[in-house]
Amino acid sequence: MPAVPTRRASLARRIILALLFGLAVAGAVLTTAPPASAASQGAGFGTWAPLSAHGWHGSMLIDGVHTYCIVPGLPAPTGPSTDHGVRGDAAGLSPQQLAGINHLVTTYGQTADPVQAASVGWAVKAIADLDTTLHSWGYPGDSLAGAVDHIFSRLAPEHSADIQxxxxxxxxxxxxxxxxxxxxxxxxxxDDADPRRGTLRMDGGAGTAVILALENAVFAETGTAELARTVPGTAYEIRAVAPDDAGAPFTVRASAAVSATIAPAVRYFTTEGQQHTAGPGGSVHYTVTTEDDIPRPVVFSAGITTQVLAPESATGHFVDDVTLTPVEGVWPRSADGAFVPVRATAVVYRTDAAPAGPDVPADAVPVGELELVTEPAQGGGTYRVTSPWQLPGPGYYTAVWEIAASAQEPSVAPHLERDYRWSEDFGVPSQVLHVPTPPVAQPAPDDAPRALAATGLWDDAGARVGAGGCAALLAGVAILVHLAQRRRVAAR
Structure with a gap:
């Protein structure tokens, strides 16, 4: 019957697989179980046994580490102890208790001196459970020194006072x-008024040492990107620094390396039915980070150079070639990569005489204004500006340009320094246009002789000749009348 051996072989294989799986599970359990190691007598006084007349007062060695009792009243841990690693919840103790115990076993407890080890042991038990520590050996009082003396006056009286x-x-x-x-x-x-400025503050982290570090910024006090020995709750002034010359908004990042010599934790060992003990729990090390919620705009200083189109003009408009360039920094860009548009304005003044600066004279008369807003696609560079008004007459016309943070759009103003204002001097030769006064018109000379008018009137010369003839005629008539009169008188 050939089927029987087949079923037997299949069953055997299943049994073998089951055994192998069980061994694998058992192996996993064994390899993941906490390590166990027997505690041994360390430094101290008394009898190394679970229970004795005066007990054991000192350290217990586990894998070469001095550990100390943290559950007063239990037998000394002479059996195999389980290492639970560094724990912040050992024996249900609070962070305050664990920090204090860690400090003592780390700072003073790793010692071969029996007096010091016994003293640490009593202090550690008192921090863990003061009431049980005082009274577990029959001492009726409430003094730690009294409880120590209650034991050591019989166990080692010569060391009692020192241990107390x-x-x-x-x-x-x-x-x-x-x-x-x-x-x-x-x-x-x-800082809303100057995004290059601001503060960095760390809160929390009590009892720790902190090293603050910045990316794309420096601390104003030191000019460095790192600051040690900082105090929690203190705001440190920072100065943002753009990471490159792209002009794009950038983000300041900060980190704090937090550390403390003593952590609120201990190396936790347990021994079944006996003491729980604590070894050094190490230190605290962790890092916290933060960064700007909104990228910071690049801040720069802008300036202007100008050149009128023509130094003289008879009439027309005021035409100016205006060049805007960064005086400090780079021309900033908005979040979309376009250059921020900067607004510049000018007042054009008229004077009778050639201007002399740098201040605007009292007799200068403002005749109009000019305005320029840079193009997002270009940013800085040269722009031609033509006045919307015409020159009102002869004189010297001088434009005085300025850039002011207060004249910018709200989104642009943060790119300029707080209360920034750049102003051109008055009387810059390249900014002066002269309209000269036109000459006075003179009558043209007339040398041609005048003809007698159609009305029969002579010209001036003819009039003088005619007048002379008439006078002579009248004189002749007068003489003839006189002679005729004399003849009549003689005849009578």
Whole structure:
């Protein structure tokens, strides 16, 4: 019956696979279980046994690390101990208790001195549970020094006073440890009037050392991008620096490297049915970051050079070639990559005499204004500006250009310095246009002789000749009348 061996082989294979799977699972459990290591007697006084007349007062060595009891009243941990690693929740203790215990076992507990080890042991137990520490050996009072003496006056009286003094000092020091905060947070601010300026502040992180670092900015106080020994809650002034010459908006980023010598944690060991012990829990190291919510605009200083189209003109418009260039920095761009449009204005003055600057004289009369707004596609460069009005008459015309932050659109003003104003001097030769006074018209000379008018009147010369003839005729008539009269008288 050939089918039977086949079923038997299949069953065997299933059994083998099941065994292999079980071994694999068991192996995984074994490899992931916490490591176990037996504790041994460290430095201290008393009897190394789970229970004894006066107990064990000092450290327990586990893998070469001095550990200390954190659950007063339990037997000494002479059996195999399980290492749970560095924990911030060991034995249900608070961060304040764990920080104090970590400080003591790290700073003073790694010692072979039995007096110091015993003193650390009493202080650590007192931080973990003061009431049980005081009374677990029958001491009725409320003094840590009294509880120590209650044991050591019989166990090692020659060391009692020293251990009392050290235990109380260590306890006070451990209780005073500042819990290093893991809640550090950074805040960046931007000055609305000058986006190159602002502050960086770190809140939280109590009891830690902090190194602040900036990207695309420096600290105003030092001119560096890194600042050590900072104080939480303090706002440090910063100065933003564009990362390149592209003129595009940029983002300031900040980070804080937070550290503390003592973490609110311990290296946690447990021994079944016996003591829980604590070894050094290490330090605190973490980093927090932040960055601008809105990219910062590039700030620059703009200036103008100008040239009138013609130095003299009989009449017409005032025509000016105006060149705008950055005096400091680069021409900024908006978020879409276009150059920001800058507005420049000018007042044109008229004077009778050739102008002399740099100030506008009292007799200069303003006759009109000019305006220029740069093109987003061009930015800086030369623009021709023609007045919408005509020159009113002879004189010297001088344009005085200026760029003011107050004259810009709200989106453009942040690209200029706070209260920025660039103004041209009065009387710059390239800005003067002269309209000369036209000459007075003179009558043309007439040498041709005048003909007698059709009315029969003579010209001046003829009139003088005629008048002379008439006078002679009248004189002759008068003489003849006189002679005739004399003859009549003689006849009578």
């Amino acid at each position: 003094q050290k235990a109380e000092a260590y306890y006070a020091e451990g209780m005073a440890v500042t819990v290093p905060g893991a809640d550090a947070a950074l805040t960046l601010t931007t």
